[in-house]
Amino acid sequence: MKLSIKALEIAATQIGKQENPPGSNWGEPVKSYLSSVGIGFAAPxxxxxxxxxxRQASQTMNVNNTAIKTGGVLAAWNKAANNIKSSNPAIGSVFIMDFGKGQGHTGLVENFDSQFIYTIEGNTNDAGSREGIKVCRKKRLRTTIKGYLNY
Structure with a gap:
């Protein structure tokens, strides 16, 4: 099994998990997500x-974690080697959105068609905000995506 597919499976187990209190960017399990990249305070x-x-997938599979360790969406994109960047999604890809002024959003591609990607993403909400309160499945237009990282 590919690491990205296992990461996607793990993401699915987190659907519905949310900040506590809502709107705080904190509480369990959000603290665990943030601490995995070395952030010890409330943050996107x-x-x-x-x-x-x-990280969970790599530990489960006993393989190296090839994902870039950062809490920054655009930092992950900018640090990624060209050979893992793509303009086309794949199941398990990490999608990257760029809203300008250093603001981005990301998640994992669960499926896709010619017009949309179907995702699992954290720090969103039912309306699809980039600053939400929980882990959700979302549907996003492919034209809104900067690119994809294929770890």
């Missing part, structure tokens, strides 16, 4: 969630 956590999923 979508990228930390992705890294945490890959």
């Amino acid at each position: 956590w979508c990228m930390a969630f992705v890294y945490w999923c890959f």
